[in-house]
Amino acid sequence: MLPQPTGEIASLLGEIDDGVFKSVSLADGVDYSGYVWTNPPPRVVFPDPLGVGSLYMAPAAVCKMKKTGKRLPSGQFEAKIIGVELESSGSGFSTSFPSKVYVENPAECGGVSRETQARRLKINSEIVPRVIEQRAQEGTIFNER
Numbered sequence: 001m002l003p004q005p006t007g008e009i010a011s012l013l014g015e016i017d018d019g020v021f022k023s024v025s026l027a028d029g030v031d032y033s034g035y036v037w038t039n040p041p042p043r044v045v046f047p048d049p050l051g052v053g054s055l056y057m058a059p060a061a062v063c064k065m066k067k068t069g070k071r072l073p074s075g076q077f078e079a080k081i082i083g084v085e086l087e088s089s090g091s092g093f094s095t096s097f098p099s100k101v102y103v104e105n106p107a108e109c110g111g112v113s114r115e116t117q118a119r120r121l122k123i124n125s126e127i128v129p130r131v132i133e134q135r136a137q138e139g140t141i142f143n144e145r
Contacts, residue, residue: 015051019093019127021059024084024101027124033080034106037067042104044084045120049092056092061085063103072112079111084123093127101125 024044026032035042041063049056064083072078081103093099102120106112 011050011052013050013094013096015056015092017094017096017129018051018056018091019095019129020089020091021046021086021093021099021101022089022126022128023124024061024086024126025124026081026084027122030121032082032103032121033068033078034072035065035079035081035109035111036072036074036106037065037077037079039110041065042081042106042109044123045102045104046090047099047101049090050094050097051092057088057090059090060087061101062087074112095127095129099125099127 044061044063046059046061049058062085063081064085065079066082068078068080070078084103101123103123105120108120
């Protein structure tokens, strides 16, 4: 059996779709607490764009934090993530190849990681082709016949 050119196909689809992240949000049933209030918020980790070349940009997002009122074993105040704000949507992604987005777990940021948080914490994301997103913003997506 011949090897499949999965990487090349993904790259072409990333360039054709030129998908952008439309939204990111917290997943249900995930405990986003255990962070240190005085530390910088955890990083949102996006995959690299599928499209090849310097024209394609990685997206960026910021975690919104809130003090829980509890103290960590270190004596510092605990914080939890209450939301994720998309700052830039990136480019070069494909709706055909889902991209997983994560936030750093508390242990990566100097907080307390629980057994279930040994890995990075998943967040929800939605990717749409750039042309559809542009037409939706312009209000022309539904006006065509």
